[in-house]
Amino acid sequence: MKVQRIDHVGVIVNDLPFVKAFFLELGLRELGETEVKGKWVEQIIDLNDVKETVVMLEVPDGEAMIELVKFHFPTDDKGIQQNLPNTLGLRHIAFAVKDIEGIVAPLKKSGGELIGQVQNYEDIYKLCYIRGPEGIILELAEKIG
16 A cells, blocks of 8 residues: 555644635635534544534645644643744645745735745745744745756
């Protein structure tokens, strides 16, 4: 057996409408929103009394999805952690884009913060990191070479 593809990346959020709006500004499209609860999900994720709202977003070419999840129960008592780009573990989601500067400007208006600067990597890519709502780090990569 072999892996076929990455289906989606799950992101746990607190303010679902705000985070969803940020990703829609980035250019993803909403596939649907639903409430999830019951024994079946509790047995998958090994938590009790689960109630969550899930929004599925798709990149324009349909090759990948982002799953935004708001847990109503149980909640995370630690709250949002503002990790650095070098913190161990899963740290960012990378998107191939066109017109990186044209994307960064509206994302800043929607709550995004450029972590460093947009940089040219060997005339192959323009790259940057942007911190979105709730500390979510995105990497934007525009192929130029």
